[in-house]
Amino acid sequence: MEAWERTVSTALDKVANDVRVREGAWAEHENRVAVQARHQRRRRSAGVATASLVLLVGITTPILLSQSDSADLAPGLSRQRSDIGPLKVVEYINGSRTALWIYAERRTSSAGDITDFLCTAHLPISQELKSSDLTLLETGDDPSAEPPASTQRACRPTTVANTGPAAIHPIAIPICDTKKLGQVADCANQTGVVVVAVAPDVRQLHVRAIGGEAVTAGELGRTDELALFSADFLNGSGQLTPEDMLTSQQFNITAKRDDGTTIDDVTLSNDDVRAWP
Amino acid sequence: MGAVSTESDATNQRGRAVRPAALPTLFDQHFEQTVRLAHLLGAEDPEDVAQEAFVRLHLRWSRLRDTERALAYLNVIVLNLTRSHFRRNLRSKAISSERQADAKSAELEALGADDQEPILAALNTLTVRQRQVVVLRYWLDLSIDDIAERLRVSPGTVKATLSQAGSKLRIALKEG
Secondary structure (H helix, E strand, O other), X not given: OOHHHHXXXXXXXXXXXXXXXXXXXXXXXXXXXXXXXXXXXXHHHHHHHHHHHHHHHHHHOOOOOOHHHHHHHHHHXXXXXXXXXXXXXXXXXXXXXXXXXXXXEEEOOOOOOEEEEEEEEEEEOOOXXXXXXXXXXXXXXXXXXXXXXXHHOOOOOEEXXXXXXXXXXXXXXXXXXXXXXXXXXXXXXXXXXXXXXXXXXXXXXXXXXXXXXXXXXXXXOOOOOEEEOOHHHHHHOOOOOHHHHHHXXXXXXXXXXXXXXXXXXXXXXXXXXXXXX | OOOOOOOOOOEOOOOOEOOOOHHHHHHHHXXXXXXXXXXXOOOOOHHHHHHHHHHHHHHOHHHOOOHHHXXXXXXXXXXXXXXXXXXXXXXXXXXXXXXXOOOOOHHHHHHOOOOOHHHHHHHOOXXXXXXXXXXXXXXXXXXXXXXXXHHOOOHHHHHHHHXXXXXXXXXXXXXX
């Protein structure tokens, strides 16, 4: 050890030894431990409360079914009701975000005519939607019957006459991009996605808010019977926004057939848009 | 720095503080030393730091992997507490740079007797880490490896830090 090190060591000893410690330190220590133990218990309790809150939030978080989920659900539905035929399940969360609504499309003709839409289930939200939940769909699957009282508000059976393969049948549901969880909050405050059912030979759709310049064109696959115009889709054109949908009084929907001829005789009013809660 | 046996948890299942049988012994034997360590490390209220260190040790007793090393763990707690204290002080001084320096407590005034002023002044020229290394090395007589373990740095870092601190101390003590 060098001289300076010895100096430092000695000086540190001197400084340390001059520190006086009060009597009764142990009792003080025990008091302090007791206080901190209480704080720990409170923190643990707060942790439990927080966890419970998270759990509650989890329970009330809407379920969003992606298109693939819907595809998964549809076969289950078909198995339950083989006479229903091809079904598509579209879901959205209603304004209070407490329920999941599902409606199914039924086709009765081998030619592909859309004969009716079955507006069906009003499911309470749970953490997981099981295929057994879909038995509820049976409550509204008879177009000739009034939907049960419990689903009347939720469902509006829409019977569409056989109008030929080129028919365009608009219905409307609230805007809700079901693929994006982050937009659920907005979804609850918006109305106006147009769902258009088109016949198989209709390839292109134009949706126009009357009174505005906006026109949106969407290319549909031949097998699409139901086109869900989400907010993203409409914004993607840069022309028709959800706000347009909300403020415009009418929407013109024009469909273009494969042969190039158009059908533009369908007008959807804002009342129709709002007909669905 | 004797071995410490464990007989019960620091807190029972309901979170109530339970006294580990070995803790009073540890407290009796090392509380004063812990206060002195905190003082040398620059704590303004070393007894408070020592109390807090024992409380933390007490509450975490059941989670100690090796109660034989409780004292080493206690030292680490003191190091961390005094370092946090320094950081808080640095921040508050930076924020209130116009404020006058705090007056020394009566205790510190008493401790800062003439013969202690040079070494305290010299220690104050060091960084927190340099001061820690000096105190652990020249007061607790810990080996380079033990210091490295407590500070969670490599032995080479301890040596380098010690060398830098030595240079500063030599200058400061000469000037003092």
